[in-house]
Ligand code: BES
Ligand code: MN
């Protein structure tokens with residue numbers, strides 16, 4: 443879909459729906475003021491009865507308003523003008539788009555970007571295209587009808603195009619997560635990555651089981667052993683920067699279904715475990731957007747794709763694995779599989795001599811206990827790099843929060859029989875022991891680990907987003923790539 447830039451006034455435009463923004467701390471201006479005049483002061487009357495305040499997220503719908511050539515007007519509160527940031531623009535537009543997309547629509551025109559910076563416009567456009575997409579991929583009776591005709595008033599085509607590229611990356615990541623695990627397994631995920639690479643001009647390598655064996659990825663392969671679906675490793679390369687300049691590496695956990703393996707999860711913990719490839723999905727989504735934006739930077743994206751299942755060949759508690767790096771790992775819980783996958787993927791990433799690494803993984807429930815469902819845990823071996831990653835997340839409104847990497851946590855992953863073991867001594871601090879485990883495989887390279895177990899997947903909807911995959915991390919990764927230029 444292409445979003446068009448329009449310049450008609452709210453009173454002249456023939457459309458299905460107008461989305462108009464209001465601030466909490468400003469008198470009606472721009473499109474809102476025009477709308478007020480055309481409707482003989484309807485907005486003023488709503489303000490008088492306190493039905494309209496412009497507070498952040500407020501949604502008021504006017505049906506069949508007289509004096510206008512539209513079916514409805516959706517008013518969305520933008521809060522304080524001075525406080526409006528990219529996250530606010532994204533959420534406001536997404537909230538309105540989600541509400542509007544409850545029915546099939548013709549042209550929906552967004553009149554929000556009054557005196558907005560390019561960055562706000564881009565985020566708003568992105569939100570308008572993300573909010574209208576639901577998770578009812580396989581439902582005959584849809585909850586959400588993705589908008590097919592979208593217009594943004596008084597913005598540049600370039601800002602629109604960037605917003606669309608971002609939204610496409612976010613929605614791609616969301617779809618990959620939302621696809622059921624019976625359909626989305628290592629091979630089919632890799633096929634999706636190939637399609638993305640072909641369409642956006644990325645180079646791609648897919649390692650199948652045979653290649654993974656030849657590459658001695660014994661840790662990753664062990665996790666997939668109980669599954670009838672063979673494991674894969676995907677390497678996406680984008681070379682927009684100077685030839686030979688060290689790339690940034692983005693590494694994603696792609697466990698397409700996490701049953702827990704022999705350390706099997708109970709039903710409640712397993713229900714949403716199709717989301718365990720959200721890190722890999724974010725990497726693919728971000729690589730697509732980075733390629734579309736033609737950012738002048740070299741980036742490499744790696745996804746470790748496995749299905750963690752039970753079966754006669756499943757890896758076992760007490761097994762000792764030899765990772766690609768040569769380190770041996772004692773398995774004491776087959777449900778701590780993400781770190782086993784990432785151990786090998788991080789080692790492959792190192793081979794490409796990256797300047798810096800970010801990994802994204804739905805790695806631990808402990809991280810959700812620590813930070814809740816909206817915030818990703820950030821762990822690092824390099825404070826400067828962590829600050830850059832954190833600033834990128836802050837800028838786009840994806841919340842990242844540091845967890846301390848005290849050396850004491852490393853003691854918990856010492857093993858009596860192997861170089862390390864794959865769990866800590868108990869469940870306390872589990873997000874950090876997992877981070878410490880990963881640190882063993884980055885060989886001192888500047889590295890940030892984002893545990894996205896909380897924010898990758900919504901159990902229930904938010905005003906601006908339906909439940910299911912959120913695409914968390916895509917916008918942060920794109921922002922990191924932008925800032926690296
Ligand atoms: N994929 C899970 C973590 C997870 C939990 C993601 C909730 C999203 C929502 C991970 O593989 C896992 O099972 N971790 C274990 C680690 C433990 C066995 C050391 C956990 O968190 O319980
Ligand atoms: Mn697990």
Ligand code: ZN
Nearest residue numbers: 697700718780
């Ligand atoms: Zn997992």
